[in-house]
Amino acid sequence: MGYTMPGSGVVTRMSRRLLDTRTAGGQLVGAIAPRRVHTVDVAGRVGVPEDAAAVLLNVAVTGVSSVGHLRVFAGGTPVPGTSTLNYAPGRDKANASVVRLGTDGSIALWSDTGTPVHVVLDVVGWVAGGAAVVSTTPTRVVDTRIGLGWDRPFGPESRALTLRGVGPVPADATAVVVNLAAVGPTDVGNLRLGPWLAGAVPRTSSVNFIVGRDVANQAVVGLGPDGRIVVHGDMFPATRAHVVIDVVGYVHAAEPVPEPDPDPVYATGPMADLGFRPFPADDPWNTRVDGADVDPGSAVLIASIGASDRLHMDFGADWDGGPFGIPYVVVGPDQPRVAVTFDYDDESDPGPYPVPPDAPIEGGAASGGDRHVLVVDAGTRTLYELYAAYPQPDGSWHAGSGAVFDLVNGTTRPAGWTSADAAGLPILPGLVRYEEVAAGRIDHALRFTVAQTRRAYVAPARHFASSNPSDSLPPMGMQVRLRAGFDISGFPYQARVILQAMKDYGLILADNGSDWYVSGTPDARWDDDQLNTLKTVPGSEFEVVEMGDVTTG
Known part of the structure; x- marks a missing residue:
């Protein structure tokens, strides 16, 4: 883990990705060669201040084909004799580490192995000034095997755990050092730790496990404003794992520590990295369906969309001279609210909305299409969405319809209400965003359209947009999945992440449009050649997830 001297400040936050050698455009691209020093700049990146003395990292390796270990150390210093992470073929491995920064603000990587290995680094905090790290006698606070802390094993869920003022952790603690173990897992999965921030789910794993194998790791975890951390289980619906947590240290403020930026999860601006998954873990957008039953009418419904028609990514890096897709913008809490008027005001949430005068519009300012405008308020974690949005000379906006969603607790529209989408659903949670594909994982459902829908909707949708009552047509809100047996191994990286x-x-299904069109954000970093390989996937490779009650008009 390393150490920090008393008097050094430790600031912890939700994780931000610093390096992923699997993705293009980063500091290091491609698996790192063994027995060579590879330098990674840290200070001044992903929120780490220029004067940071050390960085708190989640270090992971993937694509391992031989036994070896990875050493992570201060840039510009000799290669140390001890490892940060030991690994074996065929197994991804992660570990937490506190790494001192070199005089130029960098760290270095060195692998001792027979073959190159991919490395992923996530920043969870840094060492500055004004705090102290204290080691303690290990104190067990959770053991689900005996009912300590929680009385049942973990599944795919999030749980809050109060640690400030518990056991050896004092009332002024700002973070804790814990040993986390997954015991007796029944399938593959991972456990994630982070500060409790209104239920936000940590984006990176602290422990990865496979069936039947106990795995442990150490982590430095910031405490939320109320002294709690969140433990999140990312696993299949039926998977269970016992959890053991031991507190082995803490961080407390020796003098006032400057607060990081007002909301450490958010950057601001168009297509800014959200830093979290919208809506609760049990929201329909965030619920895995790979283990759900197939709907009895699946074959008929897929045929109505087009079994021989192909997927189409309705987003990318270059169309008509620039990136295309459905954009969004993240604004700060000081963004002025402006009046919004609606054509369908009886089914729209009233303003004012925090829409900037230059908010990005789907299709561009001169577009005659859907003209969606999506705004995320960083201060309140609220999503504002508009359909057919037009800025007005007085600074207000006029739109066809509008909806407001609580990104922390979730929002369900009244039955029969539209939103900025025909199905009465939010748009943002279903978009394919570049940063999550670059991180190697999309952990939510995707938004798609078809040409002909039924005069009906099924949860989570709340609205239909058709006059055709035929049972052979899909209702709004219908969910489909790619067949488990479809081989995605030959697809390029970006396409493979989306297919998974x-x-x-x-x-x-969220709107009427072209068949099998999937929505995402415009971003110049997309590789259109990779995305276009998805056009080879036919509709026949999909199946309809069993639907609940269908509401008809």
Whole structure:
């Protein structure tokens, strides 16, 4: 883990990705060669201040084909004799580490192995000034095997755990050092730790496990404002794992520590990295469907969309001279609220909305299409969405319809109400975003459209947009998934990540449009050649997830 001297400040936050050698455009691209020093700049990146003395990291390796270990150390210093992470073929491995920064603000990587290995680094905090790290006698606070802390094993869920003022952790603690173990897991999965921030789910794992194998790891975890951390289980619906947590240290403020930026999860601006998954873990957008039953009418419904028609990514890096897709913008809490008027005001949430005068519009300012405008308020974690949005000379906006969603607790529209989408659903949670594909995982369902829908809807949808009552047509809100047996191994990286999400979380029908069109954000970093390989996937490779009650008009 390393150490920090008393008097050094430790600031912890939700994780931000610093390096992923699997993705293009980073500091290091491609698996790192063994027995060579590879330098990674840290200070001044992903929120780490220029004067940071050390960085708190989650270090992971993947694509391992031989036994070895990874050493992570201060840039510009000799290679140390001890390892940060030991690994074996065929197994991804993660570990937490406190790494001192070199005089130029960098760290270095060195692997001792027979073959190159991919490395992923996530920043969970840094060492500055004004705090102290204290080691304690290990104190067990959770053991689900005996009912300590929680009385049942973990499944795919999030739980809050109060640690400030518990056991050796004092009332002024700002973070804790814990040993986390997954015991007796029944299938593959991972456990994630982070500060409790209104239920936000940590994006990176602290412990990865496979069936039947106990795995432990150490982590430095920031305490939320109320002294709690969140423990999140990312696993299949039927998977269970016992959890053991031991407190082995804590961080407390020796003098006032400057607060990080007002909301450490958010950056601001168009297509800014959200830093969290919208809506609760049990929201339909965030619920895995790979283990759900197939709907009895699946074959008929797939045929009505087009069994021989192909997938189409309705987003990318270059169309008509620039990136295309459905954009969004993240604003700070000081963004002025402006009046919004609606054509369908009886089914729209009233303003004012925090829409900037230059908010990005789907299709561009001169577009005659859907003209969606999506705004995330960083201060309140609230999503504002508009359909057919037009800025007005006085600074207000006019739109066809609008909806407001609580990104922390979730929001269900009244039955029969539209939103900025025909199905009465939010748009943002279903978009394919570049940063999550670059991180190697999409953990939510995707938004898609078809040309002909039924005069009906099924949860989570709340609205239909058709006059055709035929049972052979799909209702709004219908969810499909890619067949488990469809081989995705030959697809390029970006396409493969998207296809895996289609298997795990599926796609939710949200609007009338072209058949099998999938929505995402415009971003110049997309590789259109990779995305275009998805056009080879036919509709026949999909199946309809069993639907609940269907509401008809």
